[in-house]
Amino acid sequence: MQKLVNKKQKKENHQNRDCIITVDIGTSAVRIFAFEMEGAIIATMKGFYPTFHTQPDYSEQDPEQIFVTVLNVLRNILTEKIHPNKYKVAAICFSAAMHSVLPVDKNGTPLGNAIVWADNRAKKEAAELKNSELGEKIYHATGTPIHPMSPLAKIAWLRNNDKERFASTYKFVSIKDYILQQLTGEYVIDHSLASSTGLLNIHTLEWNSDSLAFAGIDGDKLPKPVPVYYSGLTFHKQYCANLGVPAKTKIIIGASDGCLATLGSGVWGEGKATITIEASGAVRVAGKKVLEDKKLRFFNYLLADGYYVSGGPTNNGGVIFEWFTRQFGTFQDYTDFEENVSDFFKEAAMVAPGSDGLIFLPYLLGERAPIWNANARGLYFGINIKHEQKHFVRATIEGILYEIYSIGKILEEHRSIESLYVNGTFASLPLWAQIMADMFNKPVYVNDTHDTIGKGALLLSLTGMGIYKNLEEASATIRFPHVFLPSQRDHNVYMSYFSIFERLSSKLEEEFSQIALLQQRK
Amino acid sequence: MNQFILRQGVSKELQFFPHILEFASQKFQTVQLHSLEIIKTECLKIYYVTEGKFEWMIDHQFYTLYPGDVALLRPGQYFGSEKGFFDLGTLWWLCIGPDNSQPSEAMQENWSGILAAEDHVAGKLLSFNHNPVLPGFKVVGEIFQQLQRELFIQEIGYRTRTSHLVDELLISIIRQLATQDTKRRDFPQSFLQLEQMLRDNLSHQWTVEEMAVTMRLGISAFTEKVKNYTGFPPLNYLINIRISEAIKLLKRTDLTLTDIALDTGFYSSQHFSTTFKKITGYTPSRFKKNNIGKS
Numbered sequence: 001m002q003k004l005v006n007k008k009q010k011k012e013n014h015q016n017r018d019c020i021i022t023v024d025i026g027t028s029a030v031r032i033f034a035f036e037m038e039g040a041i042i043a044t045m046k047g048f049y050p051t052f053h054t055q056p057d058y059s060e061q062d063p064e065q066i067f068v069t070v071l072n073v074l075r076n077i078l079t080e081k082i083h084p085n086k087y088k089v090a091a092i093c094f095s096a097a098m099h100s101v102l103p104v105d106k107n108g109t110p111l112g113n114a115i116v117w118a119d120n121r122a123k124k125e126a127a128e129l130k131n132s133e134l135g136e137k138i139y140h141a142t143g144t145p146i147h148p149m150s151p152l153a154k155i156a157w158l159r160n161n162d163k164e165r166f167a168s169t170y171k172f173v174s175i176k177d178y179i180l181q182q183l184t185g186e187y188v189i190d191h192s193l194a195s196s197t198g199l200l201n202i203h204t205l206e207w208n209s210d211s212l213a214f215a216g217i218d219g220d221k222l223p224k225p226v227p228v229y230y231s232g233l234t235f236h237k238q239y240c241a242n243l244g245v246p247a248k249t250k251i252i253i254g255a256s257d258g259c260l261a262t263l264g265s266g267v268w269g270e271g272k273a274t275i276t277i278e279a280s281g282a283v284r285v286a287g288k289k290v291l292e293d294k295k296l297r298f299f300n301y302l303l304a305d306g307y308y309v310s311g312g313p314t315n316n317g318g319v320i321f322e323w324f325t326r327q328f329g330t331f332q333d334y335t336d337f338e339e340n341v342s343d344f345f346k347e348a349a350m351v352a353p354g355s356d357g358l359i360f361l362p363y364l365l366g367e368r369a370p371i372w373n374a375n376a377r378g379l380y381f382g383i384n385i386k387h388e389q390k391h392f393v394r395a396t397i398e399g400i401l402y403e404i405y406s407i408g409k410i411l412e413e414h415r416s417i418e419s420l421y422v423n424g425t426f427a428s429l430p431l432w433a434q435i436m437a438d439m440f441n442k443p444v445y446v447n448d449t450h451d452t453i454g455k456g457a458l459l460l461s462l463t464g465m466g467i468y469k470n471l472e473e474a475s476a477t478i479r480f481p482h483v484f485l486p487s488q489r490d491h492n493v494y495m496s497y498f499s500i501f502e503r504l505s506s507k508l509e510e511e512f513s514q515i516a517l518l519q520q521r522k
Numbered sequence: 523m524n525q526f527i528l529r530q531g532v533s534k535e536l537q538f539f540p541h542i543l544e545f546a547s548q549k550f551q552t553v554q555l556h557s558l559e560i561i562k563t564e565c566l567k568i569y570y571v572t573e574g575k576f577e578w579m580i581d582h583q584f585y586t587l588y589p590g591d592v593a594l595l596r597p598g599q600y601f602g603s604e605k606g607f608f609d610l611g612t613l614w615w616l617c618i619g620p621d622n623s624q625p626s627e628a629m630q631e632n633w634s635g636i637l638a639a640e641d642h643v644a645g646k647l648l649s650f651n652h653n654p655v656l657p658g659f660k661v662v663g664e665i666f667q668q669l670q671r672e673l674f675i676q677e678i679g680y681r682t683r684t685s686h687l688v689d690e691l692l693i694s695i696i697r698q699l700a701t702q703d704t705k706r707r708d709f710p711q712s713f714l715q716l717e718q719m720l721r722d723n724l725s726h727q728w729t730v731e732e733m734a735v736t737m738r739l740g741i742s743a744f745t746e747k748v749k750n751y752t753g754f755p756p757l758n759y760l761i762n763i764r765i766s767e768a769i770k771l772l773k774r775t776d777l778t779l780t781d782i783a784l785d786t787g788f789y790s791s792q793h794f795s796t797t798f799k800k801i802t803g804y805t806p807s808r809f810k811k812n813n814i815g816k817s
Contacts, residue, residue: 064770065763
C-alpha cells in the first residue's frame, strides 16, 4: 500500500515536468538520453548498427538500418520511460559522427550505403590535394585536415570512380542529414557537422568554392547549412503520432559528436584540454580562435557563436589494446574478452613507469595527428632478455598514451594547457588517467560517466532555449568527481623515453613507407 | 591397421544403420588414377587423415590436410583432388545421408538420439560453416576406431552403441566448429559474423536458439549479451534488419507487399504491415507512396 502511495506521489511530482531528449547517431550505435532540465539523466537507451568492410579500405553503413534503429530506440525510450512518468518533451536535439557521405536521389532514396568516417578509399584524392597550394588554401578555409576521411575527398572519389552514382546524385548528405530529411522532409546540415566536411568555409559559413570545384559539384548538391541552434524543423505528423509527441515538438538540429563531447566534458575556455579515448582518440581544446598550424596538423571544427573546437585525432586508441588482448590473452576456459582485458590491466600495474625501457609505437592503423602518416606501423623497441609479458602489456598502454601526449605537446605550442579533462572508456580508467597525469605533468580530471556527447547536446539545447546565457556558463555546470595528480619523478622517466618515441616516429618514415608497400603487395 | 570399405546395401554390417551410406578405412600405397576426381558431394562426408599429406580442393579452395585433420563436406560441395587421385597415406571416411531404403519414422528415430530441434540447429550450423577443414581434431579418429569395433565385433548392444557413436561424432564436430569460430574472438566480432549470417538468410524464420548456437552460447546468456551489446533482444534486433531491408525494397522495387514480406522473413504481408506500422507509424504502402515520385 505504502509503495502504491509513493508511486502515486512520484507520479504527481513528475506531472508535466519538462525533459530534453538527445539523439546521438554515433559510429556504431545511436545513443538516446532523456535529461531533466537540471541535467539529471532520466533514462538512456541505445541501438547498435554494423559497419560493413566489403573491401580493405571500405567502411560503410546502411542508412535505412540506422533510420529504423533511431526510430525504434526513440519510440522505446519515449513510450517506456518518458510518457509513463508524465514528462513533457521540451526539445529533441541531434548529434552525429563526423565525415559521413551518403548520395541520395531526387526522392531522397539512398544510392547505396553511406561512406563513413573510417573509410579510406579516397586516399588518392587526398594525397593529390595534400601537398598542394590548393590543399593548404582549402585547409585554412575549412578547418578540416586534408585526409581521405573528409567528405571533400570522398565526393571527389565518387566523381572519379563511380561516375554513374555521382551523376544520379541529387544531394550528398551526411547520415544525420539523411535521418533528419526522412523525419522532416528538409535537407539541412548544422554548421558544426558541415565544418568537418572540408566543404564549408568556417569563416563565412558558406560552402567553400575551392572545395566545391575540387569535388566537382555545385553548392546546391549539398544540404543547406544552418546554425546548431536551428529549430525550424518539424517531424512528419505520422512520426509524431507514433512517438506520442505533439506535432509542434521543438527539434534542435544540434552539432557533431566531437564538438559536443568537448562541450559536455566541461572544457570551454582557456587553459583546459580534453582527452577522449574510445576505440580511437583525440585531444581537443575549445576557443574563439582557430589554431593556425603551419604543418596543417590540427582540425578546427566550428561549434557555435564563434567557438571552435580544435585538436588532433589518433586512429590508435583503445582498439590497439583490444588487438593486443585478442592476440596475447590466455582465453583459458572460455574466459570473456573483458576478463582478459582486466587481467592485463592488473599485470600492467605491476610494472614500473617506463616499462623498464620497453617502448611501443602504436601505429597499427597508420596514424593521423600528429604525424599524419597512413603508412606508419607498430613497433616494440628496446626489448631485452629481462622483459616479460607484463612489460609488453604496460608498454602497449604507455605507447598509446605517448601518442596522445605527442598530440597534446604540439597543441601546447599554440595554447597553454593547465589541466586535462578525460572521458571515454579507456581514458577514464585509473591506470590510464594516472599515466596521462604523469606524462603531461598536469592534473587529470576524470568524468567517468559515458554521456559527454549527450550532456553536450543538453547544454547546447538549454543554451539555445535561453536557459543558459552562453556555452561557457552551460559548460561550467559539469562536475569532475575524480582527479589524478602528477608525480614529478614519473614524469621525468616518461619524458626520457618519450624523446626516443618521438624520434623513432619520425626517423622511421622511410621504413614505414617500404613496409606498407610490401604489405599491400600481399 | 586393417583396411575395409562398408557400403550401404552391400555390406551386411550396415543393415541396421540405413543412414550410414559408407564407412571406410583405406591406405593408399600407390597412385590410383581417377580415384578422386572433383565431383559434387551427395551426402554429409567426414574424412579423417591418419597418415600422409592430402591436397584437396573443396568448393574451389585449396586445402592441405595432415594427420589428425578432419575435412567436413556438406551435400552439394565440390570435393576432390586437382590431380584426380588420392595422395599416398591413410584415411578414414564416413558418409551419412537420409535413409532412402526404409521411410519409416521409427527407423529414423532409432539412429539419432539428437532431438529434432537440436538436429535442425546442428544442420544450420553445418550449412553456415565456411571452413570445411578442422585441423588437429583427433577425437574424430578415436570415434571412428570405436565405430569400427562396434560394427565388426557386434557385441551385445552394438546397435545402440553405433547410433550413439554417430551422434557423438556429430555433436563433437558441431561443438568444434562453434569453438573454432568463437575462439579468441570477443563478442562484438562473433556478433558481426552472426549479423552477416542473418542478412544472408533473411527470409529464414530464425529462432533465438539457432542464433545462440552459432555463437556457442546458451539461450539466456546469448539473449543478455545481445541486449547489452545492441540494445535490443535478439529477435527485435533481427526485426530492425528485416524492416530496413523491406524499406529498401519498398523504395527501389515494385515487388508486392507479400513478396517483400516473405523476402525479408515475415510470416505474411499482414505480419509485415503490423510490424512496419508499429516501428514507423506508417503502413508499408503509405510509406512507399510518400517516398517515391515526389519529384
